[in-house]
Amino acid sequence: MARYELVKRSVALITLTNPPVNASSSAVRHAIAKSMKCALSDPEVTAVVICGENGSFCGGADIREFAGPLKGPPLVPLLDAIEAGEKPVVAAIEGVALGGGFELALVCHYRIAHSKARLGFPEVTLGILPAAGGTQRLLRLIGIPAAAISLKLGIVDQVTEQNACEVAVEFALRAVAKPLLSRRVSMLTTRCPPDLDALLDAVTMQVKKKAPGVMAPLACIQAVRAAATMPYYKGIKREGELMATLFNSGQAWALQYCFFAQRTAGKWTLIRSAAVIGLGTMGRGIAVCLARVGISVIAVESEKKLLETGRQMVIGMLERDAKRRGVSASLNLFKFTLSLHDLKDVDLVIEVVFEDMALKKRVFQELSKVCRPATLLCTNTSGLDVDALAGVTDRPHLVVGMHFFSPAHVMKLLEVVCGPRSSSETIATAMSLGKRMGKVSVAVGNCPGFVRNRMLKPYIDQATFLLEEGATPEQIDKALEDFGFAMGVFRMSDLAGLDVGWRVRKESGLNGSDVDPESPPRRRQGRRYCLIPDMVCEQGRFGQKTGGGWYMYDKRGGTNAKPDPLIQNLLETYRSKYGIQPRNISNQEIVERCLFALANEGFGILEDGMAARPEDIDVIYLFGYGFPRHRGGPMFYASMVGLERVLKRLEHYHQAHPDVPHLKPSPLLKTLVACGIPPVQKWREHIKTMHSHL
Numbered sequence: 081m082a083r084y085e086l087v088k089r090s091v092a093l094i095t096l097t098n099p100p101v102n103a104s105s106s107a108v109r110h111a112i113a114k115s116m117k118c119a120l121s122d123p124e125v126t127a128v129v130i131c132g133e134n135g136s137f138c139g140g141a142d143i144r145e146f147a148g149p150l151k152g153p154p155l156v157p158l159l160d161a162i163e164a165g166e167k168p169v170v171a172a173i174e175g176v177a178l179g180g181g182f183e184l185a186l187v188c189h190y191r192i193a194h195s196k197a198r199l200g201f202p203e204v205t206l207g208i209l210p211a212a213g214g215t216q217r218l219l220r221l222i223g224i225p226a227a228a229i230s231l232k233l234g235i236v237d238q239v240t241e242q243n244a245c246e247v248a249v250e251f252a253l254r255a256v257a258k259p260l261l262s263r264r265v266s267m268l269t270t271r272c273p274p275d276l277d278a279l280l281d282a283v284t285m286q287v288k289k290k291a292p293g294v295m296a297p298l299a300c301i302q303a304v305r306a307a308a309t310m311p312y313y314k315g316i317k318r319e320g321e322l323m324a325t326l327f328n329s330g331q332a333w334a335l336q337y338c339f340f341a342q343r344t345a346g347k348w349t350l351i352r353s354a355a356v357i358g359l360g361t362m363g364r365g366i367a368v369c370l371a372r373v374g375i376s377v378i379a380v381e382s383e384k385k386l387l388e389t390g391r392q393m394v395i396g397m398l399e400r401d402a403k404r405r406g407v408s409a410s411l412n413l414f415k416f417t418l419s420l421h422d423l424k425d426v427d428l429v430i431e432v433v434f435e436d437m438a439l440k441k442r443v444f445q446e447l448s449k450v451c452r453p454a455t456l457l458c459t460n461t462s463g464l465d466v467d468a469l470a471g472v473t474d475r476p477h478l479v480v481g482m483h484f485f486s487p488a489h490v491m492k493l494l495e496v497v498c499g500p501r502s503s504s505e506t507i508a509t510a511m512s513l514g515k516r517m518g519k520v521s522v523a524v525g526n527c528p529g530f531v532r533n534r535m536l537k538p539y540i541d542q543a544t545f546l547l548e549e550g551a552t553p554e555q556i557d558k559a560l561e562d563f564g565f566a567m568g569v570f571r572m573s574d575l576a577g578l579d580v581g582w583r584v585r586k587e588s589g590l591n592g593s594d595v596d597p598e599s600p601p602r603r604r605q606g607r608r609y610c611l612i613p614d615m616v617c618e619q620g621r622f623g624q625k626t627g628g629g630w631y632m633y634d635k636r637g638g639t640n641a642k643p644d645p646l647i648q649n650l651l652e653t654y655r656s657k658y659g660i661q662p663r664n665i666s667n668q669e670i671v672e673r674c675l676f677a678l679a680n681e682g683f684g685i686l687e688d689g690m691a692a693r694p695e696d697i698d699v700i701y702l703f704g705y706g707f708p709r710h711r712g713g714p715m716f717y718a719s720m721v722g723l724e725r726v727l728k729r730l731e732h733y734h735q736a737h738p739d740v741p742h743l744k745p746s747p748l749l750k751t752l753v754a755c756g757i758p759p760v761q762k763w764r765e766h767i768k769t770m771h772s773h774l
């Protein structure tokens with residue numbers, strides 16, 4: 081609810097963390113009180129900065145808490161204590177400082193505001209008044225009557241175009257040792273015009289005319305009179321009395337009701353209830369995503385034991401998630417069942433069973449029978465044909481892919497896979513559900529692997545070919561990490577688990593008993609194939625979860641990757657078995673072969689109309705694979721390198737490795753070079769086949 085950290089060795093930085101607007105809920109007030117106590121008692125701390133997370137200082141008191149009894153520390157004494165403290169406190173205001181948020185800023189000794197920040201007291205719209213000293217302090221600061229601009233009025237001490245928090249920290253360092261007395265707004269005297277009574281009478285008349293019968297604005301005028309005529313301690317008492325009258329009035333209840341009703345009305349949605357079939361890691365994450373946004377969820381498993389394990393894990397995840405967000409866990413939204421018949425009334429189903437087409441088809445046939453005709457049927461397959469599933473249902477137009485990425489409740493990307501028969505309404509519903517769950521949703525076409533996984537294959541293939549040719553996992557990872565990835569391809573694979581890819585390769589006949597015994601070594605289905613990943617898996621090494629994969633780890637689930645002599649040995653034996661003379665491979669070659677192969681597949685995807693535009697591919701890679709943001713994504717990176725150079729290098733590498741089709745430059749890349757290399761935003765104009773939905 082508030083983060084406390086020491087910056088520049090002597091400034092305590094208190095960041096309010098209560099999304100979406102950092103409202104000062106009881107938990108936030110409690111955290112501020114605790115942090116201030118820490119800051120004031122720590123001799124190393126000489127100044128304090130208060131700011132809000134995610135570009136919003138504070139949207140005021142948490143209006144949702146108004147309905148219940150006051151919990152946590154009351155605001156007035158908390159704010160008084162901040163003002164009275166002996167260390168300078170600076171408010172760093174970005175976004176909004178409204179109501180109680182503005183009152184918090186007013187008790188700080190200095191205020192730094194971003195030029196776009198909005199400060200104000202909207203309390204009257206809720207039927208109350210700023211009752212944490214707001215009416216008393218603001219008037220002492222700017223006098224009566226007041227005009228508009230905050231800096232001129234002296235509300236803020238500095239307006240900045242930079243990051244307000246960084247500016248405030250520097251400001252705080254300069255404020256140390258300066259006297260604080262004159263900075264305590266409650267100690268100031270309100271500047272009054274000589275004709276105060278006449279002025280307030282005139283304003284009262286205006287208010288009565290403009291808002292007849294409305295209590296809060298009139299109470300505000302009385303509070304202004306108190307600020308003008310009474311000392312602070314009496315004025316704040318008066319403010320409190322006025323608030324008590326308003327707070328319990330029907331007008332305040334009605335206005336606060338309107339505040340939430342307006343927002344609720346805007347939340348019309350087709351999807352109120354959903355079902356998740358399969359409570360493995362993925363299914364559990366998806367169920368949590370749905371419940372987090374208030375959708376009731378029926379969670380289905382095939383066996384009692386699996387259902388019970390899934391239930392306990394989902395509850396654990398929900399409780400941890402709710403604790404982190406300072407809300408109560410939405411357990412009541414869940415129902416757990418073994419029967420698909422319980423899904424007859426849900427609005428949407430997400431199937432997350434094992435990646436097996438026959439099994440998925442059985443599930444979709446069954447859903448088709450039990451669900452009402454308007455229910456959307458979604459699959460979380462990571463690459464199987466969505467249209468083949470649509471084909472076994474009675475409603476192919478209501479079938480769509482919703483491809484989440486693991487861990488589903490954390491990863492931002494959602495690929496919405498549009499089958500040829502998915503209706504526009506179905507796709508739009510899946511896209512908006514993704515947005516509602518806080519995902520970055522991208523519509524993609526229905527091809528094997530869709531966009532992310534289809535592109536990942538040539539990227540990983542290049543990395544394993546480089547291993548054959550003489551590189552080590554750590555050398556390849558280092559080159560990619562130097563490029564900007566948080567993790568190189570092998571460390572990332574160890575984290576994700578190597579067994580899934582192994583199973584997919586087996587199923588597609590690339591290894592195991594289905595392999596043609598006549599096929600030459602290191603070739604499968606007419607192209608180059610590296611056997612090393614299969615050999616690693618055959619040793620039971622599936623990555624971090626088994627304590628070993630491309631690297632070794634100190635324990636199962638360990639994260640500290642160390643080069644493994646066993647892998648070195650395996651590589652050497654492999655190379656000598658197949659007569660490969662290892663060579664020195666430069667970092668440039670590693671980066672070019674991995675990334676140009678990745679982008680080349682991206683061009684292929686655009687050419688096939690499986691992504692609408694290069695921006696979509698880049699967003700998929702930014703949010704679905706941690707592509708370094710400062711490189712813009714694989715397609716933008718290719719454009720920065722220069723398409724002509726990318727084409728030349730791909731031609732060079734393809735000549736050297738003619739049995740690797742992914743290195744053969746895509747026709748779209750050639751077209752773009754031939755027609756004068758248009759900017760990324762214009763590539764779409766050169767794509768011939770466009771998926772009807774994209």
Ligand SMILES: CCC[C@H](O)CC(=O)SCCNC(=O)CCNC(=O)[C@H](O)C(C)(C)COP(=O)([O-])OP(=O)([O-])OC[C@H]1O[C@@H](n2cnc3c(N)ncnc32)[C@H](O)[C@@H]1OP(=O)([O-])[O-]
Binds near residue numbers: 155
């Ligand atoms: C002793 C105490 C004295 C003190 O003086 C009293 C006060 O401070 S009274 C308070 C004085 N402060 C005010 O009167 C400010 C009231 N708030 C606003 O004016 C606008 O929300 C704001 C301009 C901040 C953002 O506008 P925008 O970007 O168009 O976004 P949006 O409007 O759609 O809101 C997004 C979400 O945030 C939620 N939420 C927002 N504020 C609060 C809150 N204080 N609390 C709880 N929740 C709040 C809102 O419900 C919505 O939730 P959901 O679940 O997503 O529907």
